[in-house]
Amino acid sequence: MMSTSRALVLAFAVTILIGTLFLEIPFSHSDRTPTSFVDALFTATSAVCVTGLTVVDTGMEYSLLGQLTILVLIQVGGLGIMAFSNLILLAAQKKLGLASQMMMGETYGDTFSMRPAFLIKWIFLYTFIIEGLGALLLYVRFSSQYPFVQAVWLAVFHSVSAFSPTV
16 A cells, blocks of 8 residues: 555656646647757646746747646646645644644644545635636736636636645
C-alpha cells in the first residue's frame, strides 16, 4: 500500500507530466510552433504548484488550448493542496491529545472535525463560489474592453489564477 505522502507526490508528478505534454504540442501555442520540453515542464510545474512563475507571456505565447491547460493545472494544483492539507489535518487529529484537538478546533472551527468526504465537497464548493464571484466582478471590468467571449475567458482565467495561490 502506498503512503499518503507518496501518493500525493505521484499525483502531482503525473499531473505535471500530462500538463507538460499538452504544453509541448504545437496547438498549444499561438504561432503553432512547439516549445522546448524544459519551458513546458517549468510552466506546468509552476501552474500545478501555484507559484505563478512563467518563462513566457501566457497570453501572447499560448493559444486557447495552452491557456486552458494552464488553467486546469492551476485549478488541480490549488484544489489538491487544499484538499490534501485538510485531510492531513484530519488524520493528525486522531494522533493529537485532547488539549491539541481543542486548540485545532478553535483555530479551524467545525471544518476540523468534518468527515473527509464532506470536507472535500465543502472545499470544492467554497472554491468554485469564490472563483465564480471573482469571475463575475472581473467580467464587469473586462466587458467594457473586450468582446463577450474574450471578457468571460479573461475573467475566469484571472479569477482562478488569483484564488488558487492564496491557498
